[in-house]
Amino acid sequence: MEETLTVGLQERAYPIHIGSGILPRLGAYLRARLQSLRYAVISDDQVAALYGGKVLAALQAAGLSGELFTFPAGEAGKRLATIEALAGHMLQKGFDRSHAILALGGGVSGDMAGFLAAIYMRGIPFVQVPTSLLAQVDSSVGGKTGVDIALGKNILGAFYQPRLVLIDTELLQTLPHDELLAGLGEVIKYGVSLDAGFFHYLAERREQILALDAGCLRHVIRLCCTLKAGVVAADERESGLRRVLNFGHTIGHAVEAASGFTLLHGFAVAIGMVAVADLAVRTGFAQPALREEIAGLLSAYGLPTAIPKTIAAERIAAFVQADKKMAGQRLFWVMPSALGKVTVTDQVDARAFLQILGLRRHPDGPSQRMRSRTQEAT
């Protein structure tokens, strides 16, 4: 059975269709929402090999046409050079403003295809067909698109909403186990930051979820998309509330970048959630038991909870300066304060942050200034 959620963004509102085995009906969903008859299907080479043909067939069955454009799988390719190459190929194939982009794949494909759609001929429509768990619960919804640069994660990008999201849960059957775990890193983020009941559900249903039980996965995807859609509808461009979705990402992104983008994003987020929980305990925002609950659930799922010893703390501290929640000299931290509740604050002494990294002073100079603005986020 298919169900539909809505991301309530007035003129930019769009549906999220969730179902098992709904990919062959893709063309009908597109026809209901878009005028475009021709689609540039952007996908990494691994997902393209598995599902590219099926997507092209689904388009054809609805009287639409598609052309597949691929790039090598992995975060390393989430770069401006890939976008430029894809744009060139689309141009050579005659794609114009009457056409649209279809992102087929995980978060890397979705973020890049979305950014390409935002800037190709100054903007053409795009749709998301997420294939990884991470993309189905997080990256395909909300319109954050972009690419990395060597100095930081997602530094170039745009807020650009898709016209629809189509989630076929059956596609998860081919997902490698580590990629499933990476998606669960973001799933646990929702429980810790927004929904204590969901956190307990994840603890109780761990075995079924790891065994890809269809009912449990469907519940997880529906709930994460509902939570994300609500936050995005309230604060599309992250001027306040949306920062909660960034829980675990300040140190997580820094660790990911410091690893040379070899650490999976969801693993980096898991590590980042525990590190910021350490910080929350040290600064009095959380009790030690909360940190243990978060780390305990992540470990039970087989996710990492500690910063890899091969990554120098100085590099992590330097990458944190590239966080997009930095405003002037102030960094807004998303601190866990209770299960299902986070507090957004810039009232963190930089020394406490350096201490959790085992450093005494910042490698780039003076401490971050302290200001007295703390905001209850949920």
Ligand SMILES: NC(=O)c1ccc[n+]([C@@H]2O[C@H](COP(=O)([O-])OP(=O)(O)OC[C@H]3O[C@@H](n4cnc5c(N)ncnc54)[C@H](O)[C@@H]3O)[C@@H](O)[C@H]2O)c1
């Ligand atoms: N825009 C957002 O709001 C948002 C949110 C979270 C994460 N992200 C971004 O998403 C990216 C991570 O996404 P990801 O974890 O999906 O990584 P990914 O896109 O690299 O996909 C993970 C791997 O799984 C493979 N794969 C995907 N679906 C498959 C399937 N059904 N069967 C077999 N293999 C499959 C891919 O080929 C790839 O090798 C990061 O760049 C992160 O910054 C963006």
Ligand SMILES: O=C(O)C(=O)C[C@@H](O)[C@H](O)[C@H](O)COP(=O)(O)O
């Ligand atoms: O949608 C959001 O908002 C998020 O923060 C979701 C995150 O999981 C995601 O990784 C996002 O891309 C991070 O955004 P950034 O602005 O910190 O680059």
Ligand SMILES: [Zn+2]
């Ligand atoms: Zn993320």
